[in-house]
Amino acid sequence: MALAKRIIPCLDVDKGRVVKGVNFVGIRDAGDPVEIAKRYNDQGADEITFLDITASHEERETTVHMVEAIAEQVFIPLTVGGGIREIADIRNMLNAGADKVSINSAAVYNPDFVRAAADKFGSQCIVVAIDAKQVDDHWEIFTHGGRKPTGINAVEWAVKMADFGAGEILLTSMDRDGVKTGFDLGVTKAISDAVNIPVIASGGVGNLDHLVDGVKLGGADAVLAASIFHFGEYTVQQAKEHMAAAGIEMRL
Amino acid sequence: MTVNSKICAVIDYGMGNLHSAHGALQSVAPDTQVLVTGDPEVILKADHVVLPGVGAIRDCMAEIYAQGIDAVVREVAASKPLLGICVGLQAMMERSEENGGVDGLGLFRGQVKYFGDDLRENGERLKVPHMGWNTVSQGKHPLWNGIADDTRFYFVHSYHVKAENEEQVKGRGHYGVDFAAAMGQDNVFAVQFHPEKSHNAGLALLKNFLNWDGQA
Numbered sequence: 001m002a003l004a005k006r007i008i009p010c011l012d013v014d015k016g017r018v019v020k021g022v023n024f025v026g027i028r029d030a031g032d033p034v035e036i037a038k039r040y041n042d043q044g045a046d047e048i049t050f051l052d053i054t055a056s057h058e059e060r061e062t063t064v065h066m067v068e069a070i071a072e073q074v075f076i077p078l079t080v081g082g083g084i085r086e087i088a089d090i091r092n093m094l095n096a097g098a099d100k101v102s103i104n105s106a107a108v109y110n111p112d113f114v115r116a117a118a119d120k121f122g123s124q125c126i127v128v129a130i131d132a133k134q135v136d137d138h139w140e141i142f143t144h145g146g147r148k149p150t151g152i153n154a155v156e157w158a159v160k161m162a163d164f165g166a167g168e169i170l171l172t173s174m175d176r177d178g179v180k181t182g183f184d185l186g187v188t189k190a191i192s193d194a195v196n197i198p199v200i201a202s203g204g205v206g207n208l209d210h211l212v213d214g215v216k217l218g219g220a221d222a223v224l225a226a227s228i229f230h231f232g233e234y235t236v237q238q239a240k241e242h243m244a245a246a247g248i249e250m251r252l
Numbered sequence: 253m254t255v256n257s258k259i260c261a262v263i264d265y266g267m268g269n270l271h272s273a274h275g276a277l278q279s280v281a282p283d284t285q286v287l288v289t290g291d292p293e294v295i296l297k298a299d300h301v302v303l304p305g306v307g308a309i310r311d312c313m314a315e316i317y318a319q320g321i322d323a324v325v326r327e328v329a330a331s332k333p334l335l336g337i338c339v340g341l342q343a344m345m346e347r348s349e350e351n352g353g354v355d356g357l358g359l360f361r362g363q364v365k366y367f368g369d370d371l372r373e374n375g376e377r378l379k380v381p382h383m384g385w386n387t388v389s390q391g392k393h394p395l396w397n398g399i400a401d402d403t404r405f406y407f408v409h410s411y412h413v414k415a416e417n418e419e420q421v422k423g424r425g426h427y428g429v430d431f432a433a434a435m436g437q438d439n440v441f442a443v444q445f446h447p448e449k450s451h452n453a454g455l456a457l458l459k460n461f462l463n464w465d466g467q468a
Contacts, residue, residue, distance in 0.1 A: 002373070077406060099269075196380060198383050221379060
């Protein structure tokens with residue numbers, strides 16, 4: 001018996017509603033975040049991550065209420081990412097019931113923000129999200145959904161973020177996101193080997209073997225996926241059983 | 253089934269998010285008044301008391317002393333069911349090596365130790381913090397009622413409890429090293445994991461706590 005690897009379904013939310021097509025059988029209104037979170041919770045999700053894509057700061061208040069409503073009914077760890085730029089944003093999400101926040105571009109613009117956040121709230125609730133793309137023989141950080149290069153080496157960046165107090169790295173391969181050909185195992189392994197904090201692999205999951213590869217070949221501590229769960233292709237439970245059958249320690 | 257507790261106080265000493273603990277307790281006990289409070293009078297009137305904690309032990313202990321919560325916790329520990337969670341457990345130990353060494357309340361005997369930067373198991377490197385779902389080997393205690401032995405709970409911690417008195421260890425965890433996942437003595441019980449984040453098993457433990465009369 002050992003620490004289990006985690007499966008984390010990820011949901012995009014806009015103004016407190018789940019968007020980008022979640023289509024469960026048996027849910028009348030597929031955009032209801034509470035219903036969807038409960039469904040994943042019942043299926044055995046180890047955590048749930050919400051990516052807030054709400055454009056305006058004012059409308060983000062509705063996301064806070066969404067987190068409140070979910071936290072009252074779903075008792076597994078909840079992470080909220082997207083638009084976390086200030087200490088006040090973190091406090092709002094934690095007060096609403098989130099357990100962790102994921103910081104992405106704000107960390108790139110101001111790395112000290114991660115240090116300040118970890119000091120204030122503890123490393124355990126600070127996830128640094130890294131969007132990486134392969135450039136020649138290495139990986140670089142991109143912002144703005146993969147459109148804007150920064151010239152920053154992704155592996156060095158991960159080490160720096162761990163040093164600044166990040167408790168976890170959420171690594172998304174921008175080459176693979178939505179492509180369904182599996183995680184970029186090269187960058188996953190490189191970062192997982194380079195840091196002493198847990199790494200969540202994300203981007204590119206198309207089938208359950210990809211999840212196995214993320215852990216076994218990529219060295220990930222957790223795997224995050226969206227579409228394979230949203231459309232009922234696989235349940236979280238099926239994914240966990242598949243990983244366990246491959247010899248990975250899971251919470252079943 | 254309703255629970256025995258009419259009032260449950262979750263001690264608020266300014267160390268972060270108590271929403272989850274409140275929500276989880278309220279969900280297993282809809283008829284119980286679950287109060288998040290730092291008011292000693294309210295805490296001392298409650299039937300059941302929870303001492304949570306997140307972040308660094310130095311900050312937690314500083315706030316506990318600054319707000320006089322140490323005296324309240326000692327009084328509760330002498331009189332009614334008390335549940336410590338995560339850093340709440342660590343605060344109940346004699347001493348932690350975090351932040352250069354910090355004294356705890358000493359309700360349990362033993363120390364709080366760092367997992368280390370080079371933690372290994374069978375040649376495999378283990379990441380720190382210990383984050384995720386791990387098994388707990390249960391000792392005999394009413395708070396485990398109805399929960400299968402070796403059930404997984406959700407942990408997030410970089411420091412772990414090394415107990416001095418084995419009789420006080422009510423649950424054992426393992427992550428590179430053996431550590432105490434649950435401690436108990438008389439009417440005090442404390443866990444390293446987060447029952448409020450541990451799905452059905454965690455909710456079952458919280459319900460057992462609210463039904464507990466404090467007899468070990």
